[in-house]
Amino acid sequence: MIPAESKTLTDTSKENIPFRAPSRLTSRNVTAKVSVEPFGDVTKSAAPVVRTTNNVGFTNLPNQIHRKAVSRGFSLNLLITGFPGLGKSSFINALFCSDIYNKENPGPSKRPAPPTTRVDRHCFTLSEAHVRLRLCILDTPGFGQSLDNSTCWQPIVDCLESQFEAYLRAELSVSRKTVGSGSNCIPGLPDDNRVHACLYFINPSGHGLHQVDVESLKKLHNLVNLILVIGKADTLTTEECGQFKQTISRQLQENGIQVYDFPESVVTLCGEPNEKTLTEVRSWRRRQPFAVVCSDRLIEQADGRKIRGRVYPWGLVETENLAHNDFTALKNLLMHVHLQDLIDVTHARHYANYYSARLTAIAEASQFPIQPEGREPLSQLEAEKAERQKKLAKLECEMEAVFEQKVQERTAKLQENERDLEQRVAQWENQMALQLAEFERLKRAFEQQRDTWEAENRDALEMVRASMEKLDFKDRVRSKRKGLF
Structure with a gap:
C-alpha cells in the first residue's frame, strides 16, 4: 500500500527479477526440477500444486500485465451528488490535488440551477508517475432545489441504468470496435462509462438524514457503490459529529440501505498483510460515514510546506489531518486500497444484477412457445x-x-x-x-x-298633525288666490 503522503506509484515493472531460460529441455531436467505437493483432497480429483525448483519465468507475468495495463491507462467514473453548498467541488479538487473545478469549469452550485435535477459529465485525463487516469466526474446540479423533490433522484437512476444499458448493448453487439482500459480491459468492449462509486454528501444538520436523502439512497444503493460523506463537518463539534454518525448508521439499517463498506478482504488478498497496514485500514473504516472539511486554498506553513486548509480566528483546520477530519481516511481507502475493488464490484454485482434482470425481462417479453417433447403439432x-x-x-x-x-x-x-x-x-x-x-x-x-313611543308622544303627534293640516290649508288658499288674477 502506498502511504497517504506519497504521490508516486511504485513501478513493479522495474524490479529486478532473476530469469534464466533453460538452454535445453530434457525429460531428465523436468523430473529433477519440479516437486509435486497435493492440494486439498486428492480423492476429489483436485488439481495438485506443482512447485518448480528453478526459475521458469512465469513469475514475470504480473509485470507483463502491469505494463499492458499502464500502457492502456485506467478509467474511473465518480458520481458526486447531494444538496448544494456542501463542498463537493472543493472535495474533488482536494482528492485529486488539482483544480478540476475552477473559474472556467465552476462547480455545480456555482452554475445556474436547472428547474430539475440534471446529470452533467466532465472528463479529464490525469497523469501521475507515467500512469494515466481517465477521470469522469458526474455532478448533479439542481438536486434537491425544487419545490417538489419527490422524484429528484430519477434523472440519476436513469443515467446509471443508461450506462448499464449501453455497456450491455456493446457486449451483445456483433461488431466490437473500441477497447477498454486498465486491468479490466476486455478486447472489443468500449470504454467503461459505468459509475464506479457515488459520493453522496450529507448536510451536517446533526439530526440525521433528510427524507429526500433516505428515498434517494433507497433508489441508488442497488445500482452503484454508495459512499456517504458529511460535508462541512467543521460546523459540528466532536461529540455532535459522533452522535450524527450513529444516527445515520441507525437510519441506514432501519431502511435497509447498503453502502460500500470498504471490506478488509481487499487487504488480505495476497496472504498475510502487514499488521500496521491492517490496523490503519481498520481505523479508517471505523470512521464511516466520513466527515470531511475541504478547501481550495493552499496555506504556506513556517517550514515552507503548503497544505490545504481553512483559517479561522481560533486556528487552522487542515484538510489532510486525521485529527481534524476524515478526509485522509477516505482518500486512502478510496484511492490507495479499494479503487480496483470498486471497479470490480460495479461489474460483478451491480452490472451483473442489471444484466440478469434485463435479459430475464427480454425472455419474458418474447414469450417463445416451448413445445414439450413427444407432443404432436x-x-x-x-x-x-x-x-x-x-x-x-x-x-x-x-x-x-x-x-x-x-x-x-x-x-x-x-x-x-x-x-x-x-x-x-x-x-x-x-x-x-x-x-x-x-x-x-x-x-x-x-x-x-x-x-x-306613540302612546308616550300622542299629544305631540296630535299637535304636529294639526300644524301640518293648517299649513296644508294655507297652501290651498294661497293657490286659489293666485288663480283669480
Missing part, C-alpha cells in the same frame, strides 16, 4: 387454444370483477355525496328557521317599541 395447437381460452375467461372474470368493484365504489361515492347534501340541506333549513325566528322576534320588539 395438432395437440399442441389444441393445448395452446385451450390455454388462450382459459386466459381469456380469466381475463373476462377479472374485468367483470373490476367493473363490479368500480360500480360499487361509484355507488358508495354517490350515496356518500347524497348523505352529505342532505346534511347540508338540513343544516341550511335549521339555519333559515333560526334566522326567521330571530327576524320575527325583532319585528315584534320593534312594533312594541313603536306602540310605546
Whole structure:
C-alpha cells in the first residue's frame, strides 16, 4: 500500500527479477526440477500444486500485465451528488490535488440551477508517475432545489441504468470496435462509462438524514457503490459529529440501505498483510460515514510546506489531518486500497444484477412457445387454444370483477355525496328557521317599541298633525288666490 503522503506509484515493472531460460529441455531436467505437493483432497480429483525448483519465468507475468495495463491507462467514473453548498467541488479538487473545478469549469452550485435535477459529465485525463487516469466526474446540479423533490433522484437512476444499458448493448453487439482500459480491459468492449462509486454528501444538520436523502439512497444503493460523506463537518463539534454518525448508521439499517463498506478482504488478498497496514485500514473504516472539511486554498506553513486548509480566528483546520477530519481516511481507502475493488464490484454485482434482470425481462417479453417433447403439432395447437381460452375467461372474470368493484365504489361515492347534501340541506333549513325566528322576534320588539313611543308622544303627534293640516290649508288658499288674477 502506498502511504497517504506519497504521490508516486511504485513501478513493479522495474524490479529486478532473476530469469534464466533453460538452454535445453530434457525429460531428465523436468523430473529433477519440479516437486509435486497435493492440494486439498486428492480423492476429489483436485488439481495438485506443482512447485518448480528453478526459475521458469512465469513469475514475470504480473509485470507483463502491469505494463499492458499502464500502457492502456485506467478509467474511473465518480458520481458526486447531494444538496448544494456542501463542498463537493472543493472535495474533488482536494482528492485529486488539482483544480478540476475552477473559474472556467465552476462547480455545480456555482452554475445556474436547472428547474430539475440534471446529470452533467466532465472528463479529464490525469497523469501521475507515467500512469494515466481517465477521470469522469458526474455532478448533479439542481438536486434537491425544487419545490417538489419527490422524484429528484430519477434523472440519476436513469443515467446509471443508461450506462448499464449501453455497456450491455456493446457486449451483445456483433461488431466490437473500441477497447477498454486498465486491468479490466476486455478486447472489443468500449470504454467503461459505468459509475464506479457515488459520493453522496450529507448536510451536517446533526439530526440525521433528510427524507429526500433516505428515498434517494433507497433508489441508488442497488445500482452503484454508495459512499456517504458529511460535508462541512467543521460546523459540528466532536461529540455532535459522533452522535450524527450513529444516527445515520441507525437510519441506514432501519431502511435497509447498503453502502460500500470498504471490506478488509481487499487487504488480505495476497496472504498475510502487514499488521500496521491492517490496523490503519481498520481505523479508517471505523470512521464511516466520513466527515470531511475541504478547501481550495493552499496555506504556506513556517517550514515552507503548503497544505490545504481553512483559517479561522481560533486556528487552522487542515484538510489532510486525521485529527481534524476524515478526509485522509477516505482518500486512502478510496484511492490507495479499494479503487480496483470498486471497479470490480460495479461489474460483478451491480452490472451483473442489471444484466440478469434485463435479459430475464427480454425472455419474458418474447414469450417463445416451448413445445414439450413427444407432443404432436395438432395437440399442441389444441393445448395452446385451450390455454388462450382459459386466459381469456380469466381475463373476462377479472374485468367483470373490476367493473363490479368500480360500480360499487361509484355507488358508495354517490350515496356518500347524497348523505352529505342532505346534511347540508338540513343544516341550511335549521339555519333559515333560526334566522326567521330571530327576524320575527325583532319585528315584534320593534312594533312594541313603536306602540310605546306613540302612546308616550300622542299629544305631540296630535299637535304636529294639526300644524301640518293648517299649513296644508294655507297652501290651498294661497293657490286659489293666485288663480283669480
